[in-house]
Structure formats: structure tokens, C-alpha cells
Amino acid sequence: MITELDKKTALILIDLQKGIVGFPLAHPVEGILANAAKLVDAFRKAGLPIVFVNVNPAGAKWTTSRKDPAPASNIVFKEDWAEIVSDINPQPDDIYITKHTWGAFFETALDEELKKRDITGIVIGGISTSIGVEGTARQASERGYNVTFVTDAMTDMVASAHENSLKTIFPRMGETGTTGDVIAKLD
DSSP states (O other): OOOOSSEEEEEEOOOOOOHTTSOOOSSSHHHHHHHHHHHHHHHHHHHHOOEEEEEETOOOOGGGGSSSSSOOOOOOOOOOOOOOOOGGGOOOTTTEEEEEESSSSSTSSSHHHHTTTTOOEEEEEEOOOOOOIIHHHHHHHTTTTTEEEEEEEEOOOHHHHHHHIIIIIIEEEEEEEEEEHHHHHHH
């Protein structure tokens, strides 16, 4: 349940990019993108910052570390793979962050951009719930941000991982609610 949003809250949307929205997902991507677009519109109307995060793992150290199974470190991505999808109406004045790991704070300017705007809370959604969203939320929580998770504006490639994040992890880091709940708190 969302009790409130900080007056200085930013919307952070994770990996809603051309190369990821086409993956097989636990929930229909059209619904996720429609809810993300509603959030973008509401945050614009409220005059609050919007952060679009994309991922480019090419050359990242973690792709070459030992794992079972090992990720393909030599994947070649299409030229537009990292582009934010137009369905969610990205604008030039929005904040754009490219991450190379699961979390959007690691070795990026995200924290600096938020602090520059005196942001104390974040509303977060995107793909994948258990990877990019959870990784970024953990880092935000460690930095003292109030975190709000938009449960109907995120999905995962693995339904059980999505459910675990929603039911077990996220309530320990912040508050959860729907797109409608967040928009009601903005009004």
C-alpha cells in the first residue's frame, strides 16, 4: 500500500528499450508500457523528473566472470537495441542513464542527477522485476531514497522471480501499489 509520495519524487523506468521489450515476458508488454506511459504523463503534469534507464552490458566485467551457465559475453546487439521505446513518450529534457550492470546507480550519474534536484523518493517500474528493477531499488534503498514500486508497470521473464520480488523483497525496501495508486498520490 502506498501511504504517500515525497514532494520531491522522481519516476525511474528501467530497461523499457527496444531490445528488451521483445523478450518473452511473464505479463503482456503492452499493459506494462501502457501503465508506464500513464505514469510518465502524470509525472510530467506534476512537474516531477522522469528517468529512463537503459542497459548496455557489452564489455561489462560481470559478463566475463565465472557463472553457471555463463552469459554470452560476445553477443552483438542491433543498433537500436538500447533505444527507449516511443510508447512511453521519452522527451529530450528527461534524464537518461545507461547502466552496465543490474542496478542503475553503479558507476552512473543517477545519484548525482537525483541529488541535484533534491529528490528524496523514487517511483520505479520496468523490466525485469527481479533484475534491473530490484537491483536499482536495492541501491536506492542503500542511499536512503524512499522507494515506491509500481506493480502493474513491471514484469519479468520468470513469473516466479517476479512474484518473489513483489511479495518478499519489495515490501522490505518500500511501498507497493498500482499505477492508479501512484497517480492518485500525485494528485
